[in-house]
Amino acid sequence: MTPAELMTEGLYLMLLGMGFVFVFLTLLIYATELMSAVVQKYFPEKLIPAKLAKIGPVPAEAEDTQLIAVISAAIQQYRKKHTDRD
Numbered sequence: 417m418t419p420a421e422l423m424t425e426g427l428y429l430m431l432l433g434m435g436f437v438f439v440f441l442t443l444l445i446y447a448t449e450l451m452s453a454v455v456q457k458y459f460p461e462k463l464i465p466a467k468l469a470k471i472g473p474v475p476a477e478a479e480d481t482q483l484i485a486v487i488s489a490a491i492q493q494y495r496k497k498h499t500d501r502d
Contacts, residue, residue: 417425
């Protein structure tokens with residue numbers, strides 16, 4: 417075979433392979449959409465109403481104070497663990 421024939425055959429095989437991949441991925445997209453539609457139709461997601469809080473919202477200052485305390489305790493514990501090793 418001449419180099420031109422080899423190049424032509426290589427390009428043909430490349431296009432054929434890319435065509436199969438394109439067709440397969442296109443079919444995969446449609447199959448996924450079809451399965452999604454079937455699942456949503458026959459197995460709908462049940463909506464559960466959110467429970468209302470019995471107490472009012474926590475003020476931001478109280479959240480910040482508690483968060484700072486938790487972070488400080490975690491840092492102290494971390495430092496204690498890592499200074500004992502040295």
